Amino acid sequence: MSASVFDAFTLPSGHTLKNRLVKAAMEENMAAPGQLPGDDLFNLYDQWAAGETGLLITGNVMVDRLAMTGPGGVALERDTPLAPFKEWVAVAHGKGASIWMQINHPGRQVFRRMGGRNLAPSAVGLDLGKHSSLFDVPKAMSEEEIEDVIQRFADTAVQAQNAGFDGVEIHAAHGYLLAQFLSPLSNKRSDRWGDSLENRARLLREVVIRIRAAVRPGFAVAVKLNSADFQRGGFELSDAREVLASLEGLGVDLVELSGGSYESPAMQGRTADGRTLAREAYFLEFAQALTDASTIPLMVTGGVRRLSVAQEVLNSGVALVGMATALAQTPDLPRQWSTDAEASGEILQVRWKDKTLSGLANMAMVRRQLRRMGDGLPPARRLSAILSVVLDQYRLAKLTRSYRKALGLDQ
Numbered sequence: 001m002s003a004s005v006f007d008a009f010t011l012p013s014g015h016t017l018k019n020r021l022v023k024a025a026m027e028e029n030m031a032a033p034g035q036l037p038g039d040d041l042f043n044l045y046d047q048w049a050a051g052e053t054g055l056l057i058t059g060n061v062m063v064d065r066l067a068m069t070g071p072g073g074v075a076l077e078r079d080t081p082l083a084p085f086k087e088w089v090a091v092a093h094g095k096g097a098s099i100w101m102q103i104n105h106p107g108r109q110v111f112r113r114m115g116g117r118n119l120a121p122s123a124v125g126l127d128l129g130k131h132s133s134l135f136d137v138p139k140a141m142s143e144e145e146i147e148d149v150i151q152r153f154a155d156t157a158v159q160a161q162n163a164g165f166d167g168v169e170i171h172a173a174h175g176y177l178l179a180q181f182l183s184p185l186s187n188k189r190s191d192r193w194g195d196s197l198e199n200r201a202r203l204l205r206e207v208v209i210r211i212r213a214a215v216r217p218g219f220a221v222a223v224k225l226n227s228a229d230f231q232r233g234g235f236e237l238s239d240a241r242e243v244l245a246s247l248e249g250l251g252v253d254l255v256e257l258s259g260g261s262y263e264s265p266a267m268q269g270r271t272a273d274g275r276t277l278a279r280e281a282y283f284l285e286f287a288q289a290l291t292d293a294s295t296i297p298l299m300v301t302g303g304v305r306r307l308s309v310a311q312e313v314l315n316s317g318v319a320l321v322g323m324a325t326a327l328a329q330t331p332d333l334p335r336q337w338s339t340d341a342e343a344s345g346e347i348l349q350v351r352w353k354d355k356t357l358s359g360l361a362n363m364a365m366v367r368r369q370l371r372r373m374g375d376g377l378p379p380a381r382r383l384s385a386i387l388s389v390v391l392d393q394y395r396l397a398k399l400t401r402s403y404r405k406a407l408g409l410d411q
Ligand SMILES: Cc1cc2nc3c(=O)[nH]c(=O)nc-3n(C[C@H](O)[C@H](O)[C@H](O)COP(=O)(O)O)c2cc1C
Pocket: 024, 025, 026, 027, 028, 058, 059, 060, 102, 171, 174, 224, 258, 267, 268, 301, 302, 303, 304, 322, 323, 324, 325, 326, 363, 366, 367
């Protein structure tokens, strides 16, 4: 018989999660000055922990404060003070939730207006059609820069451990640096970091190995991986299968399967190569094709809003169910499910003709809900999509100016 979403789950490294429901990473863009966690984030995570989700994975935390996915993001480096991170952990632990930090390097997915470092395996710019100029063409990384990034991931993981986090999740999906190395569309190198899949996966493996060697045995190490990039000529399901198999034996506790990138936002249910995804649990079919690729437990994230779908995910041999936007709308959904199996995590969404714009609006609405929770309020039942975009853009512009000023990027 398969597990219930309310059953506990023990990870290979020994840590036990109280249930199978996970809050997937959502970049909150709510950092306090200095790219540190602060009261807004603590209030937000307090609502999630109270909602009975077993594991909270933070929004991506940057391993380099000069290479950020957004101006309100959190960064954790070797010399960053740990007190605010300890407070973040205490909020989750205080209400019985486990908490992992997602750690990330954006590579070429750094908005031009942000400035800072824009590094990638090769000097290949993002193709976003008429929106491509939002990003610069990145610099191809040198051996030294690659080594620096590996060490940064390990330093951030050790810092997360010292702050009391139960684990880290390495972000190797959604077109960020590690995914850029994995994809033949963005990795054109002919050295030991490119060409064959074995070489393209080397950076991810090295990051895992370096982190595992640096943290204590009971500390969880997970990877978020695309089941496919959903771009012609990109990283495919068969590649995901090989990468998954190659992580076997490296002490990985969990692989979270997602899909897509800025160029092909499959994680929002839309693809660039025209392939259709399931209306709910977008990547379940892909996960099912991967369950026998390795013994590492899997998690599927994307499109889950109903208990019956979450249960279907577990029934197909996947260990954990990830949810992001449903928990931005209904932070106590797991608690509601424990007494009402029909409670739904339906989300506010627009489907405009301009897909880029509607993606922007949907993200803006989610971020607005997160900010409301950061202010100690419940999420709103209704939101204007247009107003959300305007407020989001205004706020991001303001935060970008402060970020650039604080880091001296305007000189
Ligand atoms: C506002 C927002 C921010 C996100 N930030 C991250 C992130 O930092 N790291 C990550 O791996 N995924 C991020 N995601 C993607 C989610 O983790 C998830 O994969 C995706 O939203 C699909 O799941 P859902 O349908 O349950 O929302 C973000 C999604 C949203 C809506």
